[in-house]
Amino acid sequence: MGCNKKALVALIGSVFMAGASQVLADPSALMMANTCAGCHGTEGKSVGPASPNLAGISEAYFIDSMNAFKEGTRPATIMDRIAKGYSESQIESMAGYFASLPVYKASVPHDAGKAQMGADVYDKGCAKCHDENGALADDDAGILAGQWLPWLKYSMADFQSGHREMPKKMKKAVKKLSDDEIEAVLHFFASQK
């Protein structure tokens, strides 16, 4: 799989097509993914201030997210309406495209003091599952490093309010933290370059 992905990366440009989609009468992955750029940035690199980067997101997490938006099990302002426009195979084909891009960490405005305090919180509570300071796609838990701060805050708020189901063990880690500590660790993720 990993090898395949690299071959695909080399082909992106004008001919990222067919590879992932089975049906002939289907837009290419690149064609579909390009329509997301108006909100998520060219090649999944958002210039902010809030909408998340998609570049480098893992295939599994992308597919899970799109399906959760589609089914309404993950809170959304607009992705629920957009995700409903794509079939299972189209979502898989876009997943391949976004996963083939290198992880992108944006220059996100943040509070350096909070980020420093957040580093400890991260080591104690989050590192286990959000490896490499939140930049490891293979964790299948979203890219948190260099992610836009408002977006990180919204995600956390949805978890804590119960609108979005939090992984059990993450819940345990989060429960131990004060509001200030949570704020700090989000600044830590945002500060990653």
Place this chain on the structure above:
Amino acid sequence: MASFTRRKFLKVAGSAAAVSSLGFPAIVGAASKKVVIVGGGVSGATTAKYIRMADSSIDVTLVEPNKEYYTCFMSNEVLSGHRTMESIKVTYDGLRGHGVNVIHDTVTDIDAAGKKVMTAGGKTLAFDRCVVAPGISFIDNIEGYDGDAMKAMPHAWKAGEQTVILRKQLEAMPDGGVVAIAAPPNPFRCPPGPYERACQIAMYLQAKKPKSKLIIMDSKDKFSKFGLFKQAFSRYFPNHIEWVAAKAGGKVTRVDAKSNTLYVGDTAHKVDVANVIPAQRAGAIAIKAGLTNDKGWCPIDGRTFESTMQKGIHVVGDASIAAPLPKSGYAANSEGKVCAAAIVDMLNGRTPGDPALVNTCYSIVGPNDAISVAMVYDLQEGKLAKVKGSGGLTPKDASAEMRGREVQYAYSWFENIKNDSWG
């Protein structure tokens, strides 16, 4: 000058085009694949950039008179004083960085058969494929709304000087004054635009001139995001916005710019600030080039955005008939990418693939409150169509928290679409 030598080379190269499709694009392709784009707005800029991103051997020239482009989107926030003109300005440096040859000039003629474009500056530009992206022009459906009246009663429907005039008039107006927006008939650029504008101006009036009032005089009886806008009008601006439907006497037919008077038939409405938005059709150059139908818009093939009236010429953005897509910036950007992919395929001897498009329009309707409409489109039986089950409006009962988030996402959309189109 550079393009002159390149053109000369093209003549010498002769059969380069035929050779390139046989499989030597890297060697002779550069001289044989020329695209000229007319207009550097959202759709033209996006087409230029995405052609270059997909195939840098294609020679792309973009002709646009203005060195600085002001986005219409978010210009309503300039009217409320929430945003500066500087923040809606973009330049063409980004496109130049992608290797697009940007010429600041105006296209005066397009010769479809001879495959060349003529400019006011006296240039003749040869093309293999031409993209016409001139946006809109106005129809004089309102008597008395001529060039001078446009300065006195600005439309501000093309951002720039017009936006500044309207903002200055609002600032100069005394408290207790009446502002009128004369809203245009369908189809027109940015269907929710006049109503978002009403909310933005009303926010300014509430804060700075609370005894003033805004009247929307409409040529229609219904409009985009109708329920959501009416909800916002009554929630935030019960004393500041009044909407008058066409059937209730809202349709402006004549103006007198000297006395700032709007007429509905014989009934006169004298106001302090008049924002008159006329009916619209495709940009003048599209009409001149024979690309428009009897209604003044350009029919296209949904797979390639190639004109069905002139071969070798594509039309994107507001000027094209891309329904069910609306005439919006998001749609213009999305159409530009479909057109770019098709042109890259066609110039490389491949059959263009199936298109995919998205539209979203955000409207900021109150303090920390935005609404949106979204839709996914593809090609069904040869025609652009909505993907069933996708899209729709912000739910009417969305929480204040979610509508506050939509403001932040509207700003994200604004920054990303600017960067995706011109960056």
